[in-house]
Structures are given as C-alpha cells and as structure tokens.
Amino acid sequence: MTVLLEVCVDSVDGLQAAIAGGADRIELCSALDLGGLTPVPGLIAAAARAPVPVYAMIRPHAASFVWTPADAAAMLADIDAMRTAGLAGVVLGAALPDGALDVALLQELRARSQGLGATLHRVFDLVPDPARALEAAISLGFERILTSGGAARAEAGLAALGALARQAAGRIGIMPGSGVSAGNVASIVQAVGASEIHASCRAAFTCDDSKGVELGFFPARQGKTSANAVRLLKDALAAIG
Template structure:
C-alpha cells in the first residue's frame, strides 16, 4: 500500500465530516475556500478538534495578498491560540513582503506563537520570486511542509517546479502539491516523489433557493466535499 498521505481542505462542518468519512489522512480547516481559504471560526475549530484525524487550521485573516500589518499579525497570533485551545494538530501559515518574497520576520513570530504544534507553509510560497531561496527560508523556520502548485495555476502545470523542489528539499521538509489535484491529475504528481498531496475532493452544487442568490446570501453554485471522491482519491495513492 502507498505511504502517500491525502490532505483534504474543507470550509464547513459538512465538509469536515465528509472528509473524515472518506478516509482523509489529514484535514486543512478553513473558511471561504472560494477565496483560497481564510481562518475558520473558533466553533468550527472546536468541532474539528474532536475528529479522529489530525486537523490543521488555516491562519489567514482576510482575502487578498499576504502582506500583513501589525494589527493583522496580532489577529493571526490570536487565531493560532484558538487553534491550540481547540486541540488542533497544527496551523497553516504564510506571509509575504511587497516583492512576493517570504516575510521571514513575520513568519518567525507566528512560528514562535505556534510552538509545539505542526506548521505548514501555504501557497503564499507560489508568489515568491525565487523558490529555492524560499525553500531554504521555510526549512530554517521549521516548517514541516510547503503547500504549493509550483507557482502555477494548478499543480499539474507546476510539475517541473515541484519535481525540482522535492529534489532540493531532500527530505528536510515535505513538498505537498495542491491546486487542481484530482484522480485525473494525481498520477504524474506522485511520480515526482512527493509523500503527500492536497485536494478539495469537492463537487460543484447549485444553490437550490434562488432567493439566497438574489439577496446576496449565497453564490449561484458552491463546492461541497464529497466523501466518495475522498475515498476514490485515497485509494489511488
């Protein structure tokens, strides 16, 4: 049996339960996956802390770029504290300077706040001007893994960069492909030598009540985690 782990990203209670039912090895817990994932509510963190699999909380206070000011960094520290209180296994962090390079000072501060729990560097990495320099920074900061599409729209498109990162990392941390990872695309990604992959395992579902759309309470379609898709992707690893 393959030792490749499957991390599933979810942004609500139903998705959390579906990911666990489908056999996910680890869960990335967010809100607003349509925006790339924001910090989940403390209530959702508390629910996730009772699950049978490790859960990492996204720590991202707003949509947009990853250049954070002092107020936002303080918010992120409080969100890390909430994840710890909930008993979560880890947190997912990222911060950039104006040129896209990693904000090592901010990340070091957040890493200190998250001492004792696991840490993933999120796709802020995909904006960096020099991936190999950023890789070494992530290693120096003690991250367990980097979630990346190789700097492209999807991991399949970034496979050359992912291959190079796996080779350069040399087991010092894990390179975890994410973005557009499905049954149809995972095969070549596994050939890069990665030990874990990240996927939403979701399907598009239309909003049944048109009034919710008309009044601005919901988009026309949403994505819903599907336990069957989780199970099928896990079986392919």
C-alpha cells in the same frame, strides 16, 4: 509507497465527509471559495473531536498576504486559540510587498506556534525566487510547503514541483495541491516523489436560491466536500504502491 491525503474543508459537513472518505489529515478553513480563511470557533470545536490530525488555516482575510500589525496580532491570537482547542497544527503564510516571504513575521508566527505542526501555505506560489523561499521555509522549521509549483493547477507545475523536491532533498516536505483528483494524482505523485497530497475533493453544484444569489448572500456556483471523491482519491493513491 504510502502517500498521505490531506483534505481541506470549510464546514462541519465537509469535515465529516472528509473523515468518512478516509482523509489522513484535515486542513480546516472557512471560505474555501476565497482560498481558505481562519475557521470559526464552532467549526474548530467540531474539528477538535476529529479522529485524524487537523491543521487550521491562519489567514484573517483575503485582501492580501501582506499583513498589517493588526492582522499579525489577530494571527497570533488565532494560533493561541488553535492550541487551546487541541488542534494538531497551523497553516501559515506572510509576504512582503515584493512577493518574497516575510521572514520576520513568519519567525514571530512560528515562535508562537512552537509545539504545533506547521505548513507553509500557497503564499509560496507567489514568491519571485522559489529556491530562496524554500531555504527560508526550512530555516523557519516548517514541516512542509503546500504548493502548485506556481501554476494554477499542480498538474501544470510538475517541473517546478520536481525541482523543489530535489532541492528539498527530504529536509522539508513538498505537498502538491490545487486541482488534484483521482484522475491525475498518480502522475503528480510519480513526477514529484510526493509523500503527501492536498486536495479539496469538492463536488460543484448550482445554488437553487435565485433570490439569495441575486442579493449576494450565496455564490451561484458552490462546492461541497464529497466523501466519495475522497474515497476515489484514496483508492488512486493506494494503487500507486
């Protein structure tokens, strides 16, 4: 069984490392420490030259998944920018105040992104009724749902992920993500029957610019995409077959 590996990145260095490590698809973001926001133009331009498909996160800020009309307008413009740049797809999500999917806004975003691939992001992990949200995602024409099964890490959400996969029955992809590594990917894939996996493959390090940390310019602990971590994960996926 071949399992596709999607790696999320938020810099040109990270993009290059993911490709060098053998990533099959890129989720392009800025600010992965905030869960991933819409990437900046220079990073988009670099990703447009990538030899693998690139899906861009469409998330204008990290305050909420409940978007204002101004946020929605920005997201529509960002979708247009990704199409103009030649990227393969977009990563979308929107919620109502009660946590349910904002189907009306998602319909608008999906209409604008016709012709591009589309992933429903981990807004899904906050919905009060995952079974209902899954059916909505199918009706909206998403290719896949990125989800941890509602847990902090996919490894802890295997029961929910398996239930989603059974309900989906091949109508939409269930792509486990969050905390996926070479050490646990086999158990996740086997429990869910996943055909694609999402991971950051980031190596943690401590920022040595103490003044910059003190002034709030840099986080004390940071992550950087590791080509070796991508390779190890690819090797673990290859061994599953």
